[in-house]
Amino acid sequence: MTARARIKDVATLAGVSTATVSRALSSPDSVGPATRERVMEAVKATGYRINAAARDLRQRRARSILMLAPNLSNTFFSQIIAAVQDVASEAGLTVQISDSRIGRERLVSLGYDGRADGIVLLDGNLAPDVVNGWHLPLIQLSEWNDAYNAPRLGIDNRAAAHLAAGHLAALGHRTVLHVSGPEDNVLAVTRRAGFLEKAGDLGLETGVFEADFTLEAGAEAARRWAALDARPTGVFCASDECALGFISECVHMGFDVPGDVSVMGFDDIDFADRFLPALTTIHQPRKRMGAAAAERLIEMMQGAQGKGRHSISAAPTHIDATLVERDSTGPVPG
Amino acid sequence: MTARARIKDVATLAGVSTATVSRALSSPDSVGPATRERVMEAVKATGYRINAAARDLRQRRARSILMLAPNLSNTFFSQIIAAVQDVASEAGLTVQISDSRIGRERLVSLGYDGRADGIVLLDGNLAPDVVNGWHLPLIQLSEWNDAYNAPRLGIDNRAAAHLAAGHLAALGHRTVLHVSGPEDNVLAVTRRAGFLEKAGDLGLETGVFEADFTLEAGAEAARRWAALDARPTGVFCASDECALGFISECVHMGFDVPGDVSVMGFDDIDFADRFLPALTTIHQPRKRMGAAAAERLIEMMQGAQGKGRHSISAAPTHIDATLVERDSTGPVPG
DNA sequence: GCATCTTATGAAATCGATTACATCTGATTC
DNA sequence: GAATCAGATGTAATCGATTTCATAAGATGC
Known part of the structure; x- marks a missing residue:
């Protein structure tokens, strides 16, 4: 009862060979109906579950995909992860997930130990080799x-920034x-x-503050902005978190958004439209991106079947990003 | 070059048996220094990486832990996932992640196919059997x-609600x-x-609206609240997302927070202190929770070593939650 | 110098499945 | 009725590591 049943146990109970059990489970049509019935009963009776390691070893694949992201706690990734997991699970695949900043050796191993047979990479800063x-x-x-x-999937960031x-x-x-x-x-x-x-x-006068996408960096940028002699009236932050930090700090310093300054973000995270003021931003369809990536990867995995990297055009496949106008931007003051 | 090297290839190149290679890699002290050296060189030369499936099969363990959560896109989980991943990775373990609402059959398999040898469960609504x-x-x-x-880890929600x-x-x-x-x-x-x-x-008059932790449900609750004849002046939401939705909708309806109504949340998600007004809430140390869970699980895994569920006291281990007073709560109006 | 004990290594069994190949049974064909 | 064929099943090899057991060589003790 406690010890897990193996295929052999099922075979014995059903009075057939392990080959037949295997066939009955993976291609039911290839065994006789009566046999199939007996096998299924034996499976139920023993509580048999396949041992993935054994199957993976023999078939030389893991039915698993690996996601690598530089910062798993980032809000932006979570919906993507969920979408990938959805599609993968539907296709009978397991999802592994790892921080991509784990050191070269461990990183190499991840793609090499046969535990995953496809990778969704969300990090552009890993060593190319x-x-x-x-x-x-x-x-x-x-x-x-x-x-x-390797192929790319994502929004057209240049076009989105144009928006x-x-x-x-x-x-x-x-x-x-x-x-x-x-940078x-x-x-x-x-x-x-x-x-x-x-x-x-468009003939605008421009300035740039370098930050790092985070709330705190946005707040810091707001302080720098406030200290300027001639303060720009429109601000475009490279992420929503950054924009929320910027706005929050502005308000704490006594400025009005968008009365004194218009601020927009990028990503359209869940909170964007509930923030006060609701955030004008660029919407990235994260669910669609995750799902599309998973689907495309699964296609590649089927095509490749262990033959190595599939050669698919490397030109990025763009997913539409859109401007969402809310309340954090408005007409120039005065 | 393309075909992955197996342990046999390394053995041949180094002029030793596969047993020696295996030993040189997993317990270097058990082979002679000269041999070890030769093996290491052969490993480097062949680019050998262990095949995880083969090792897992033989050792009957997967060096992997599985995380199950009801909703992966939930902000609350992402930091926990990151913390677990951190600790696990440090211990040489892989992290798999799955939505826990994937149907009974698939769920059973997850814990049964030998792919994981420990589980962090973030869902209390799965079938107990x-x-x-x-x-x-x-x-x-x-x-x-x-x-x-199974053992439990988390904050004392009752005490936190008292706060x-x-x-x-x-x-x-x-x-x-x-x-x-x-419910x-x-x-x-x-x-x-x-x-x-x-x-x-404390002699307070109380009312309850049932919602579901989400932004939208919070907003809906705010509308119900606004429609009341005698509006409670203090609101405690069961999650930060819910509180943010509530406040946001209140402001849209023309109320002031905390001027007209004090609102507090639960969790202390990243945005809580950057929201406007900054959110008074109960802080859950998610990073610590994730790390503690991973550490405890790893302990159990070492103790158990395939002997099944370790019997550890089932009384919950509490991690301290604290009240964080910010700007969304204030003295009763009037 | 012989018995004994270490230490380093190799040969072969093993983990639990899948699958190539062989075999058997019964149906079909002429 | 013999030859052929298709379908169902079994036997045994295989995937790539780890590990038990055996053995050889050298160290130690008396």
Whole structure:
């Protein structure tokens, strides 16, 4: 009772060989109906559950996908994780999850120990030789790195940043500030470039504060902003968390948003529309992104079947991001 | 080059047997220094990485722990997941993660297929026979169920709710409202009972709206609250998300918080102190909870070593929760 | 110098499934 | 009625590691 039943036990009880049990379970049509019946009864009677390690070893695959993200506690990732898990689970796959900042050796092992047969990568800052060294189907989601030889999926950050600049300009703002993400992050760099590009086209005066996507960095940026002689009236933050930190600190310092300054974010996290003021931001369809990544990866896994990295066009597949106008932006003051 | 090296290849190259390679890698002291050296070189030369499935099969364990939560996209869980992952990774363990609402059959399999050798359970609403049927070390975190035969870890929700009632009473509120979680959730039930108990002791007049922890449910509760003839002046929501929804909707309806109504939450999620007004709430040390659960589980796994559920006292181990007074609560109006 | 004990290593069994190949039974064909 | 074939099942090899047991070589004791 306590010891788990093995396939042999089922076979004995049903009076057949283990091969037949295996067949009855994985391709029921290949055994006679009466036999199948007997096997199923024996399975029920013994409480047999397959041993995944044995199956994985023999079939040389793990029915599992691995998600790697630089910071698991980040709100932005959680919905993506949930979506991937949904699709994966539907396809009979397990999801493993790991912080991607765990040191080179452990990272190499992750893609190499046969525990996963596909990877969803949410980090563009890993050593390219490590990433390219994994001989597994892999998809880059949200964030990517040109040096990785793998397909990409995510929004068009440059175009999204254009939307942001356009929105502020349309409200009449002439001097705008961008609170960017860190210099070494692709998303941050792309968003900044896109924003500056469009703002330049529109004849806006621009400034940039470098931050790191977090609430605290947003608050810090607000303090720097407040200390300026000529304060930009429109602010575009590289993430919602950053924008919320910025607004929060502004209000604490006695400014009104959007009365004194318009602030917009990026991501459209759950709280964005319940914040006070509700946050104008760029919506990233995270659920769709996660689901799409999982589906695409599963396709690659089926195509590859252990033959190594599938060669799929490396051009990013874009998912639409949209501007959501709420209450944190408004006409230029005065 | 493309085909992964197996232990046999390493053995051949180093001119030793596979047994020696295995020993050199897992207990270096048991082989001669010269041999060890040769093996290590061969490992490097071949790029050998262990095949986890083979090792797991032979050793009958997976070096992996499974986390089960009812809703992976919930902000509350993400930090816990990150903390568990941290501790696990440090101990050389992989973390799998699954939504716990995936249907009975799949759920049973999860604990039974040998892919995980320990479980962190964040859901108190699973069928007890399923949970008790898993012969794996298991720890209940945050939320628990009396019918599960496994140790518990989390805050003392009753005591925490007492803090909430005490806080509102101290501010002078005489009629208070509790916006609870769903009836079938242990946390919700305990918090509600604790709040009503203490509020009763303090002679407060109480009311309860049942909700479900979400932003939207909080907003809905605010609308119901606004429609009341005699509106309670103090509100205790069963989660921060719910409180944020409540406040947000209040403000949209033209009320002032805490001027017209004091609102407090539960959890102290990241945004709580950046919300406007900053949210008074009960702080749950999620990082500590995750880490403690992982550590305790790992202990159990070492003790058990396949011998099934370790019998550890089922009395909950409490982690301290504290009241954090911020700006969303204040003296009773008038 | 012989018995005994370590220490280092190898040969082979083992973990629990899947699957290639062989075999048997009975139906079909001419 | 013999030959052929299809379908159901069994036998045994296999996946890639770990580990038990055996053995050889050298160290130690008297």
